[in-house]
Amino acid sequence: MLMIILTSAITILLGFAAFSYKNISVFKEKQKNKLSILAAILAENSQAAVSFNDQKTASGLLSALRAEPHIVAAAIYDAGGEVFAQYQEVPARRPTSHNTRAEEFLKDHHLHVYSPVVLDNKIIGTAYIKSDLGELSELIVSYFFFGFLIILFCLGAATLIAARLQKTISNPVLHLTQLAEAVSKQKNYSLRATKKNNDELGHLVERFNEMLSEIQKREEALIRSNDALSRSNRDLEQFAYVASHDLQEPLRVVVNYVDLLSLRTKDMTDPQASQFMGYVKEGAKQSQQLIRDLLEYSRVRREGKLEKVSSEIILKKAIDHLKFAIESSQTQIYYDSLPVVHADPLRLMQLFQNLLGNAIKFHGSKPPEITITAQQKDHECLFTIRDNGIGIDPQYAEQIFVIFKRLHTKHAYPGTGIGLAICKRIVEQHGGKIWVESEVGKGAAFRFTLPILEYEKEFDYARSKNFTY
Amino acid sequence: MKPKKIVSLFLAFVCFFSAVFPFSSIAASSLSEYEVKAAFVYQFTKFMEWPQPADFSNQFTICVVGEHSFQRAFQQLENELVKDQAAKVKMALDLDELDSCQIIFISSSENARTSQILRRVSDKSILTVGEMQGFLEKGGIINFTKEGSKIRFGVNQKSAERVGIKISSKLLTIASQVIS
Numbered sequence: 001m002l003m004i005i006l007t008s009a010i011t012i013l014l015g016f017a018a019f020s021y022k023n024i025s026v027f028k029e030k031q032k033n034k035l036s037i038l039a040a041i042l043a044e045n046s047q048a049a050v051s052f053n054d055q056k057t058a059s060g061l062l063s064a065l066r067a068e069p070h071i072v073a074a075a076i077y078d079a080g081g082e083v084f085a086q087y088q089e090v091p092a093r094r095p096t097s098h099n100t101r102a103e104e105f106l107k108d109h110h111l112h113v114y115s116p117v118v119l120d121n122k123i124i125g126t127a128y129i130k131s132d133l134g135e136l137s138e139l140i141v142s143y144f145f146f147g148f149l150i151i152l153f154c155l156g157a158a159t160l161i162a163a164r165l166q167k168t169i170s171n172p173v174l175h176l177t178q179l180a181e182a183v184s185k186q187k188n189y190s191l192r193a194t195k196k197n198n199d200e201l202g203h204l205v206e207r208f209n210e211m212l213s214e215i216q217k218r219e220e221a222l223i224r225s226n227d228a229l230s231r232s233n234r235d236l237e238q239f240a241y242v243a244s245h246d247l248q249e250p251l252r253v254v255v256n257y258v259d260l261l262s263l264r265t266k267d268m269t270d271p272q273a274s275q276f277m278g279y280v281k282e283g284a285k286q287s288q289q290l291i292r293d294l295l296e297y298s299r300v301r302r303e304g305k306l307e308k309v310s311s312e313i314i315l316k317k318a319i320d321h322l323k324f325a326i327e328s329s330q331t332q333i334y335y336d337s338l339p340v341v342h343a344d345p346l347r348l349m350q351l352f353q354n355l356l357g358n359a360i361k362f363h364g365s366k367p368p369e370i371t372i373t374a375q376q377k378d379h380e381c382l383f384t385i386r387d388n389g390i391g392i393d394p395q396y397a398e399q400i401f402v403i404f405k406r407l408h409t410k411h412a413y414p415g416t417g418i419g420l421a422i423c424k425r426i427v428e429q430h431g432g433k434i435w436v437e438s439e440v441g442k443g444a445a446f447r448f449t450l451p452i453l454e455y456e457k458e459f460d461y462a463r464s465k466n467f468t469y
Numbered sequence: 470m471k472p473k474k475i476v477s478l479f480l481a482f483v484c485f486f487s488a489v490f491p492f493s494s495i496a497a498s499s500l501s502e503y504e505v506k507a508a509f510v511y512q513f514t515k516f517m518e519w520p521q522p523a524d525f526s527n528q529f530t531i532c533v534v535g536e537h538s539f540q541r542a543f544q545q546l547e548n549e550l551v552k553d554q555a556a557k558v559k560m561a562l563d564l565d566e567l568d569s570c571q572i573i574f575i576s577s578s579e580n581a582r583t584s585q586i587l588r589r590v591s592d593k594s595i596l597t598v599g600e601m602q603g604f605l606e607k608g609g610i611i612n613f614t615k616e617g618s619k620i621r622f623g624v625n626q627k628s629a630e631r632v633g634i635k636i637s638s639k640l641l642t643i644a645s646q647v648i649s
Contacts, residue, residue, distance in 0.1 A: 045639070047516075047639055048516060048637075048639040048640050048642060048643045049643055051512045051515065051516075052509060052512060052643055054643045057642060057643045119515055120515050
């Protein structure tokens, strides 16, 4: 509002100044003209008086100028430039430059006008009038005074108009802005703006509210579908858990009784029978393993809790769990200092364990060498687990993370193909990404990111978005 | 009395007066005075307009009637431009010569002949200038007077209008006497 008033004040001032200047200039010109005309008339009327040396008449003519109070002096000079008749104080001699033509100029805050007395194309004298600038000064003063009043009045009017505008335009816009801010901050889409008028701003408010309603509806739909999804997920989870749990029982029966059978038939000399039983047992054991893995996989889906953990400590724990495998394969493990991250400690350990396990398992001819490094970038921590194993063909780089997907036969390398799928799930639950960079025969570098959360807000937000699966 | 007798008596009277009146004082300063009067006569022309008769000759003639003592003063007007013409100064004596004048200056010495002269030219557009009392009443147009040392003049506008001579009001303003 102050802006409006300031702008108005400046524009009024400039406009008035220009106007005044123009008017004063015009007035000055008029003054000069008036005086010139007076001098010319005086000159004309004094032709006879000068011709016939009649000083009495000439003085009489001059004294008539008394009628104009701003004329301070006047004179008629003869052809030689001497004073012939005068009114008040004048120079005794006419300045030589003013004998042939009419002239007017400002000097010493007075206006001086000369007009030649011409008779029969001959200059026989000069009329001279001197006037003060009283009228001009009066005009300028009145302009200032009047101008001051006008400006005051206009400012008052501007203030009123600005206040009115404020009400009709600025306030509604401000209201909308504040509302938008509130909605963003609180993520509360049920807020609405109040419509005050039926003009364009009123329409804007209506559209704005419509938009908010749309967002709210979608939000609700999203929540609903989220709920539905999580419900169905939980059901599936439950189903998987129960199924696998219940599946284990019959399998255990099979394994047990096959064991018993093999004991009983140990003495039998049918070699194929033992072979067959061996196959059965292996198959059952494999199913058991599969089911166990499935159980494991489904368990990973359950809610985890984010904590600030030292990834180095977790890694050490994972290495400890794999102690036997490491020693028996003569694996060398190297790692830098690893940072503190936000993660579920159990899941992180599982992640390390799986990846390390794979690195040990898929070794080549040389003893496995594993290097674990981490680098921080923006809000992420990038972990790299590099091994010198058999490597992976890049065309399978994505497939290996698919559940139950195996690149090698189970005779070559054991496992159900669930390990990397679990790793992927864990990493994605933390809001990160996992991938592999490798070539056949050149080892593999498994890399995954874990976000490092700076602010509590993002922490909560990530939690609410990622963990209600 | 018969009119002819009155005129001759009057003329005699005028002659007597002109003889008795002290010319000497006038004669002593006569040159400067007549120079002024000649100049005035010249200036008069700038404030007057003559009618344009068909036989307006290319000459502007100023005729001087009277004593020759001021001849030189008026001679100065010779060839001066009057109404875009070169002025000629004639010292006229005969009445017949007066017809071709535009201005006739009758000096005070011609007291006796004044009325006769005025009568003679009364129907012509001639500026008659005199320097005697009663000149205007007799029908003259301009008459010189003296106020102390200052030379003044009176104007008979009626006489001027009668013969078609227009006199500017600027001149009338400074005249000491105006008969209209």
